[in-house]
Each structure stands twice: as C-alpha cells, then as structure tokens.
Amino acid sequence: MNAVMPTYGHPTVSFxxxxxxxxxDTEGRRYLDFAAGIAVNSLGHSHPHLVAALxxxxxxxxxxxxxxxxxxxxxxxxxxxxxxxxxxxFFCNSGTEAxxxxxxxxxxxHAVNGHPEKWRSIAxxxxxxxxxxxxxxxxxxxxxxxxxxxxxxxxxxxPVHNMNALRDAITPETASIIVEPIQGEGxxxxxxxxxxxxxxAAADExxxxxxxxxxxxxxxxxxxxxxxxxxxxxxxxxGCAKGIAGGFPCGAILATGAVAETMTAxxxxxxxxGNPLAMAVANATLDVLTEDGFLDAVQQSSAALMSGxxxxxxxxxxxxxxxxxxGLMIGMIVxxxxxxxxxxEAAREHGLLTVVAGQNVLxxxxxxxxxxxxxxxxxxxxxKACASLVSAGHG
Ligand SMILES: *Cc1c(COP(=O)(O)O)cnc(C)c1O
Numbered sequence: 136m137n138a139v140m141p142t143y144g145h146p147t148v149s150f151x152x153x154x155x156x157x158x159x160d161t162e163g164r165r166y167l168d169f170a171a172g173i174a175v176n177s178l179g180h181s182h183p184h185l186v187a188a189l190x191x192x193x194x195x196x197x198x199x200x201x202x203x204x205x206x207x208x209x210x211x212x213x214x215x216x217x218x219x220x221x222x223x224x225f226f227c228n229s230g231t232e233a234x235x236x237x238x239x240x241x242x243x244x245h246a247v248n249g250h251p252e253k254w255r256s257i258a259x260x261x262x263x264x265x266x267x268x269x270x271x272x273x274x275x276x277x278x279x280x281x282x283x284x285x286x287x288x289x290x291x292x293x294p295v296h297n298m299n300a301l302r303d304a305i306t307p308e309t310a311s312i313i314v315e316p317i318q319g320e321g322x323x324x325x326x327x328x329x330x331x332x333x334x335x336a337a338a339d340e341x342x343x344x345x346x347x348x349x350x351x352x353x354x355x356x357x358x359x360x361x362x363x364x365x366x367x368x369x370x371x372x373x374g375c376a377k378g379i380a381g382g383f384p385c386g387a388i389l390a391t392g393a394v395a396e397t398m399t400a401x402x403x404x405x406x407x408x409g410n411p412l413a414m415a416v417a418n419a420t421l422d423v424l425t426e427d428g429f430l431d432a433v434q435q436s437s438a439a440l441m442s443g444x445x446x447x448x449x450x451x452x453x454x455x456x457x458x459x460x461x462g463l464m465i466g467m468i469v470x471x472x473x474x475x476x477x478x479x480e481a482a483r484e485h486g487l488l489t490v491v492a493g494q495n496v497l498x499x500x501x502x503x504x505x506x507x508x509x510x511x512x513x514x515x516x517x518x519k520a521c522a523s524l525v526s527a528g529h530g
Pocket of ligand 1: 228229230231232234263264265266315319320348349350351352376377
C-alpha cells in the first residue's frame with residue numbers, strides 16, 4: 136500500500152523547483168506551468184516579492200490564533216473591502232471552507248432577521264464548490280458523492296441559464312442562490328451577464344442572498360480583481376481562495392455589512408484562518424495584483440492566448456471544437472473521440488502543463504505574470520500536442 140491515500144491516483148512527476156511560469160522536475164526537465172497549481176500560483180513560482188514577505192514574516196511570527204488581534208489580517212480585510220462590494224471579511228484556509236462559511240452566513244442572516252425557516256440554498260447543476268459533505272451536496276456531482284451516503288439536505292439544484300427553473304425552485308425556505316460566475320471544474324462555462332442580472336433581481340424580489348463562488352475566478356484570474364466586476368452585478372457574500380495568496384493556503388468570505396453583522400462573536404471560527412504567515416503572503420500578492428497596469432497586462436495576455444488558441448481550434452478542427460473562458464481562465468473544448476486527458480498528456484509530453492475539467496474541456500490557468508514568450512511557447516506546445524492526437528487517430 137502506498138503511504139499516501141490513493142485519492143489522487145498515482146501521479147508520477149515530481150517537481151523540485153519553480154521559477155516564474157516554469158517548473159523543473161527531479162530529472163531536471165523544464166515544464167511551462169499553465170496549471171499553476173490549479174489557478175493558485177497567480178504570480179508564478181518564487182515571485183521575489185512573495186518570497187521576501189514569507190521569509191521576513193517567518194523570522195518574526197507564524198501563528199497566534201484568532202484569540203488575538205492580527206494586524207496584517209485587519210489590513211488585508213480593509214484592502215479587500217476597498218477593492219470590492221464587501222464591508223467585512225472572514226479568513227479561512229481553503230475554497231470549500233470559504234463556501235461552506237458563506238452558506239452558514241446566508242442562513243444566519245435570515246435567522247437573525249426573524250426568518251429561521253429560510254435556510255436552503257439554490258445551486259446550479261455542473262457546479263463545483265468543494266469536497267466537504269455540505270459542499271458536495273451543493274453540487275451533487277454523482278462521482279463525488281458516490282459512497283458517501285445521502286447528500287446533506289438544504290441544497291436545491293437547477294440547470295444553468297434557466298430562470299424559470301430557478302424561480303420555480305424558490306420556496307419560503309430559500310435563503311440564498313449560490314453560483315460560480317464562471318463554472319470552473321464543471322467545464323469552464325461563463326454565466327451570461329443577463330443571467331447574473333436576473334439572479335440578482337430574483338434574489339432582491341424574494342429577499343434572498345446572492346452568493347458568488349469566486350474561489351477560482353477571483354484575484355485577477357479573469358483580468359479583473361473579481362470576475363463579477365466585469366458586470367454590474369454584485370453579490371451579498373463571496374467565497375475566495377485559490378489565487379488569494381499565490382500558493383500559500385488561504386481562503387476568505389467577503390460579505391456586506393448586513394450579512395457580516397449577524398456573524399457575531401462565537402458564531403463561526405477557524406484555528407488557522409488568517410494567521411500571520413498567510414496574511415503576509417496574501418497582502419504581498421495583493422500588492423502585485425493592484426499595481427498599476429497589472430490587470431491590463433493580464434487582459435492583453437488573455438487576448439493573445441485566446442486568439443492563438445482560436446487559430447489552433449480551426450487548424451485542428453477534428454481535435455478541438457472551440458475555446459471559452461475569460462482572462463487567463465481558458466478552456467479548450469475537446470472533440471470526441473479525443474479526450475481532454477489525452478490532449479493534456481500530449482501537451483505534457485511537449486513540456487506544457489494544463490488541467491482537465493468537466494465536459495471534455497482542457498483548462499489553461501497560467502500564472503497571471505506570463506508574457507509573449509510563454510504564450511508563444513504554450514501555443515507551440517499545444518500545436519504539437521494537437522498534431523500528435525491527429526496522427527495517433529489516423530495511426
Ligand atoms: C477549487 C474550488 C473550490 C474548492 O476549493 P478547495 O480549496 O479545494 O477546497 C470551490 N469552488 C470553486 C469554484 C473551486 O474552483
């Protein structure tokens with residue numbers, strides 16, 4: 136028996152060093168990292184500003200718990216409030232924890248406001264909100280639930296982009312609507328702005344809270360600090376994690392004041408959440424993301440990468456049937472009988488790392504710091520990967 140539980144299969148590649156958008160494995164082979172630890176290493180590997188922040192914090196103080204005031208946590212929260220709809224922030228350690236806390240906050244808000252019967256959440260099919268028992272039930276992916284008993288009660292699923300189904304699902308027990316502005320694991324599906332607007336309108340009409348899962352889309356991934364900032368729609372609660380601290384485990388729940396004030400002392404908590412090490416790196420990450428022109432550069436990289444991939448999609452129309460996504464969260468839709476896994480493996484053989492998603496989509500989630508050299512190199516590797524699938528297919 137392998138000492139590591141087999142939940143991740145048996146990955147064979149081991150990396151020992153990273154530098155910018157590149158990873159080096161234990162055999163010294165170099166890879167272009169367009170997986171970025173699943174949208175986590177937003178500034179690439181070994182970013183000097185993050186390394187300096189981590190090192191200097193490590194020499195002073197790692198962890199104290201939330202029994203004490205943590206000045207860098209207050210600073211990070213204030214900065215996030217300045218940069219978003221939020222009026223208060225709770226820090227945790229992961230995406231699923233952020234979303235679970237977001238759901239708790241949505242229930243608590245109604246309970247404190249005289250509606251304890253409002254506790255259910257409406258969520259979308261093909262969504263992903265994490266792996267705790269409650270968050271599995273918020274997506275009800277049969278593959279993820281298999282063997283884990285009955286899904287937790289409290290989540291009602293409706294199909295994406297269907298307002299009739301959504302409005303039909305609203306009952307006197309509904310507390311909130313939970314959506315990812317761009318479905319990530321489900322296959323890189325951006326929700327239409329008109330749909331997000333209708334969700335906001337339905338939430339307002341029925342007194343529900345709108346909860347965005349920006350665990351993957353947040354922190355610059357789409358070319359804005361948060362994906363919903365491309366639209367006029369703001370949520371009441373938002374969960375974040377992945378890119379928030381460039382690779383240091385960290386999550387956050389952002390909320391309006393009306394929600395946050397109901398999360399009174401003792402209602403929620405975390406031992407590790409927002410500790411000095413995490414907050415040092417999160418603040419340093421935010422320093423870079425908010426530099427003048429940083430997100431503009433992300434948008435430019437996105438345009439170049441998307442247009443290159445569109446051309447590949449035309450060139451290899453038996454392998455690809457289009458490209459979708461936003462910013463540097465890009466999905467290539469693979470055409471059957473080819474598979475995203477086979478294309479991803481072929482790309483890896485040509486030195487490019489990517490990530491699979493649902494609906495036979497292969498994701499590119501590069502560091503937000505990439506430039507023309509990395510984009511050209513990725514397109515070249517992907518060109519060769521597509522070619523190898525074509526020749527294998529005819530083989
Ligand atoms: C990754 C992800 C999660 C879960 O995050 P973890 O840190 O793995 O718990 C939740 N929601 C979305 C949209 C994600 O992409």
